[in-house]
Amino acid sequence: MKISRIGAWLTLVIVAVFYIVPMLAMARFAFQRIPVIKLSLGNVFQKWTIQPLLDQFGSPDFQRAATLSIMLAIATALVTIVLLLPTMAFAHLGSPRTRRFIEISAVLPFVVPAIALVVGFAGAFRDTLPILIRSSFGLVPLYVITALPFTHRTLESGLATLDLRTLVNASRSLGASWWRTIAFVIAPNMRASIATASFLAFTVVLGEFTIASLLLKNTLPLYLSYAQGGNPQGAFALGIVLVVITTVFVAMSNRFGKKVHT
Amino acid sequence: MAGSSKRRARHLVFLPYVAFLAIFLGWPGLYVFRSAFAKGTAERSPMIEAVTGQFRGSFIFSLQLSFVSAFIGSLIGALVAIAVVRLDTVRGLRSTVVGYSAVAANMGGIPLAFAFLAAFGMQGLATRLLREINIDIIGWGFRISDFWGIVLVYLYFQIPLMTLVLVPALDGLRRTWAEAAQSLGASSLQYWRLVALPILAPALLGGLLLLVANAFAAYATAFALSSGGSRLVPVQIRFFLQGDTITGKTNLGYALAAWMVIVTGLLVTGFQLLMRRAERWRR
Numbered sequence: 281m282k283i284s285r286i287g288a289w290l291t292l293v294i295v296a297v298f299y300i301v302p303m304l305a306m307a308r309f310a311f312q313r314i315p316v317i318k319l320s321l322g323n324v325f326q327k328w329t330i331q332p333l334l335d336q337f338g339s340p341d342f343q344r345a346a347t348l349s350i351m352l353a354i355a356t357a358l359v360t361i362v363l364l365l366p367t368m369a370f371a372h373l374g375s376p377r378t379r380r381f382i383e384i385s386a387v388l389p390f391v392v393p394a395i396a397l398v399v400g401f402a403g404a405f406r407d408t409l410p411i412l413i414r415s416s417f418g419l420v421p422l423y424v425i426t427a428l429p430f431t432h433r434t435l436e437s438g439l440a441t442l443d444l445r446t447l448v449n450a451s452r453s454l455g456a457s458w459w460r461t462i463a464f465v466i467a468p469n470m471r472a473s474i475a476t477a478s479f480l481a482f483t484v485v486l487g488e489f490t491i492a493s494l495l496l497k498n499t500l501p502l503y504l505s506y507a508q509g510g511n512p513q514g515a516f517a518l519g520i521v522l523v524v525i526t527t528v529f530v531a532m533s534n535r536f537g538k539k540v541h542t
Numbered sequence: 543m544a545g546s547s548k549r550r551a552r553h554l555v556f557l558p559y560v561a562f563l564a565i566f567l568g569w570p571g572l573y574v575f576r577s578a579f580a581k582g583t584a585e586r587s588p589m590i591e592a593v594t595g596q597f598r599g600s601f602i603f604s605l606q607l608s609f610v611s612a613f614i615g616s617l618i619g620a621l622v623a624i625a626v627v628r629l630d631t632v633r634g635l636r637s638t639v640v641g642y643s644a645v646a647a648n649m650g651g652i653p654l655a656f657a658f659l660a661a662f663g664m665q666g667l668a669t670r671l672l673r674e675i676n677i678d679i680i681g682w683g684f685r686i687s688d689f690w691g692i693v694l695v696y697l698y699f700q701i702p703l704m705t706l707v708l709v710p711a712l713d714g715l716r717r718t719w720a721e722a723a724q725s726l727g728a729s730s731l732q733y734w735r736l737v738a739l740p741i742l743a744p745a746l747l748g749g750l751l752l753l754v755a756n757a758f759a760a761y762a763t764a765f766a767l768s769s770g771g772s773r774l775v776p777v778q779i780r781f782f783l784q785g786d787t788i789t790g791k792t793n794l795g796y797a798l799a800a801w802m803v804i805v806t807g808l809l810v811t812g813f814q815l816l817m818r819r820a821e822r823w824r825r
Contacts, residue, residue: 288625292639295622295701299646301668302698305661306653316665367559378556385563387814391807392571393759395776396799399783400570403577403796421566487651489762494780504652505766516660519653526653530645 438473619704643702655766748816
């Protein structure tokens with residue numbers, strides 16, 4: 281037993297090193313102005329600067345890309361909630377068969393890889409509704425689809441903990457319409473899962489590269505990929521920022537997710 | 543009469559969702575398959591051309607990469623899951639590992655490629671540190687944009703994904719089963735081989751399929767590692783179908799995409815079926 285405990289610790293430590301080293305290396309490359317070749321024990325703590333990051337923040341191209349990504353993230357979260365919440369609430373009130381149907385349909389996006397989805401999207405809408413391809417906000421429906429398996433699961437576990445029928449009956453018998461019931465009774469009771477689903481949608485949008493790249497939209501990940509060529513230090517610094525933001529979003533959705541279950 | 547029209551009205555509630563999926567998922571999917579089977583002026587159907595001609599190598603490369611990274615990721619991810627469950631008495635350890643696993647499983651794309659370039663690239667920090675202890679990975683021919691380099695990068699999200707799948711399955715192993723086996727004279731090895739492993743098998747296999755699908759669909763990381771020139775299937779698709787360029791062989795691009803959907807579809811279906819089987823022990 282003792283030996284296996286040591287083995288367990290050893291496994292975790294080795295894997296932790298594997299998780300940490302690349303992030304440390306990226307941070308060092310971004311924020312320390314010493315080439316790896318010249319790095320020694322003597323100068324490990326010298327010449328650290330966050331100037332590359334500040335330069336990026338000041339660049340208009342970056343600002344445009346960041347604004348676009350943030351707006352896409354918010355739009356994606358909004359469309360997701362408005363589309364899913366009423367649908368799933370009704371499914372919960374209805375037959376188990378409808379619930380099952382929604383559940384299966386929500387996993388479908390896993391089956392279609394992003395690259396296949398985007399080329400199909402471009403082909404299907406190029407002649408019929410070209411505005412969807414030209415406008416940057418044409419990305420929103422694709423991102424809603426990409427995030428669907430995650431957002432659906434979150435809202436599903438939130439709805440499962442509610443006594444939905446009682447809430448709806450109470451609200452309806454007091455004269456509220458269906459839409460009032462959803463907006464002012466169900467949604468407030470689902471705060472935690474709505475927040476979790478939104479964070480997951482943000483994570484998907486801020487990290488997505490394939491779709492934006494094939495439709496030639498300059499989102500943050502695309503900007504990073506272009507900047508890598510001209511200004512690797514600045515690009516890597518932004519890479520760290522994205523990693524930190526992703527970590528915070530996932531951690532927050534974990535925390536809110538736990539609240540849903542208790 | 544009134545009842546049936548009311549029921550019909552109820553079904554109308556699902557219309558926006560169903561229409562959204564049909565328009566933005568169903569239609570693009572159908573478009574891919576319709577184009578993939580359209581023969582046009584070519585001699586052979588693009589679907590056949592896509593897996594027999596020059597792109598056969600791409601599929602083999604993509605699948606090899608997916609399976610190898612999934613196997614290694616499953617093995618290490620399983621070890622991590624077992625370690626976490628074994629050290630359950632250590633406070634905070636489990637939530638830390640599972641929490642970071644959720645983060646790392648979502649990592650990917652461009653930032654992950656940057657991190658590994660900075661660590662294991664020619665001028666990488668880890669490359670340099672390893673050289674200090676006389677391990678010259680560059681001298682051995684290791685390149686971060688090559689097959690084994692991409693495998694190493696993919697492990698960053700493959701390992702934690704397996705851990706996330708397996709920790710709940712390990713929780714399903716009742717302590718009493720181990721005690722029962724022990725009291726009947728089974729060794730620890732016998733317990734694992736004859737009791738634990740058969741129960742865990744669906745989750746393990748399902749997790750493996752999920753990891754394969756996960757790597758197979760990945761694109762951004764490999765793209766950033768190799769500055770665009772890579773043999774992966776998604777990169778080939780991009781070559782045919784990017785932006786508005788018409789290469790005259792667009793249907794071949796759609797055929798490659800259609801094959802990707804078929805492969806991922808099979809993997810994801812297998813995963814779902816196996817996970818439903820794995821759930822049985824958790825009730």
